[in-house]
Amino acid sequence: MGVPLATIMLAAMLDQILCSPRLTVAFQPIVDVSAGRAVAYEVLGRAPANLPSTAGYAPPRPDQLVEMAWKQGRLVELEQAWRSIAIERIARLPDRADAVFFFNLDTRVIEDPCHIPGFTLRALERAGLSPKKIVLELSERDPELGGERIERTAAHYRSQGFRIALDDWGAGFSTLAAIVRCRPEFLKVDRSLIDGISDDTLRRDILQAVLTFCSCQGIHLIAEGVERGSDLATLLDNGVSLAQGYLLGRPAPEPTPPALHVTAVVEWLASRVRRPLRMSPRSIAIKPVTRADAIMQAQPAPSKALPYREFRFRV
Numbered sequence: 001m002g003v004p005l006a007t008i009m010l011a012a013m014l015d016q017i018l019c020s021p022r023l024t025v026a027f028q029p030i031v032d033v034s035a036g037r038a039v040a041y042e043v044l045g046r047a048p049a050n051l052p053s054t055a056g057y058a059p060p061r062p063d064q065l066v067e068m069a070w071k072q073g074r075l076v077e078l079e080q081a082w083r084s085i086a087i088e089r090i091a092r093l094p095d096r097a098d099a100v101f102f103f104n105l106d107t108r109v110i111e112d113p114c115h116i117p118g119f120t121l122r123a124l125e126r127a128g129l130s131p132k133k134i135v136l137e138l139s140e141r142d143p144e145l146g147g148e149r150i151e152r153t154a155a156h157y158r159s160q161g162f163r164i165a166l167d168d169w170g171a172g173f174s175t176l177a178a179i180v181r182c183r184p185e186f187l188k189v190d191r192s193l194i195d196g197i198s199d200d201t202l203r204r205d206i207l208q209a210v211l212t213f214c215s216c217q218g219i220h221l222i223a224e225g226v227e228r229g230s231d232l233a234t235l236l237d238n239g240v241s242l243a244q245g246y247l248l249g250r251p252a253p254e255p256t257p258p259a260l261h262v263t264a265v266v267e268w269l270a271s272r273v274r275r276p277l278r279m280s281p282r283s284i285a286i287k288p289v290t291r292a293d294a295i296m297q298a299q300p301a302p303s304k305a306l307p308y309r310e311f312r313f314r315v
């Protein structure tokens, strides 16, 4: 029995994508919302845009591309291609010395026979970059994320100088067991716990409990999926200092300062201060990355919520 036509077509498409010079990455800011500035960027793999469809198959989204590569036994190849592009792009950035970059890492690759230990470290060395500038996000896609593989993966990369983030925590396979196994420096709380938090006391209580836990353990909490001003206000009110989401900045071809939804933030601040605020959305300047390391390098998470008066928007 021959190979199904669909498999041949998808393999051909994958070949085309992996060889395409248009395979690229995007940068989404991770924002210190208490200071109003980007302190890091998540680097997201992107499929080439405007690829022609192959025999009726539309070009895949990045998540579809990952699964396609996994099924074809070429996930390592895809991850290495994205990693190489990301490192090359970061090396060319004028402000790279001040920035921290989060790379997504699919833990399934570590046991793949094609996996080359030290590939990322050597690529960084060639580019003159330190692994201290890189945080590896362990992906929720792995059904064994709570198992021993995450422990081995975290240990493997931490021994090379990388730091570890647990991605999409609270959803899918990313559980409490995963924290115990990989002892992350960063916990990225899934959007399902963040979206709508302003209207939901249960979500707020969960967040407070997780914040307390992270504070005790010296783990930096990052709220993912912030898309509404009211949710951002609630996060600020509850002492969350690091956040990511379309409200703060969409993935972009280059690292850019966060496009804070300043109107919502200013309105929220104005409702809480006694004296009138002398700032408007136009008067707030968001600084680009300048002090990422001061915040991101192995400091314990704040032990208590910052009062809003300490927010340091530049006016």
Ligand SMILES: [Ca+2]
Pocket (backbone or CB within 6 Å): 042, 104, 137, 167, 168
């Ligand atoms: Ca991620």
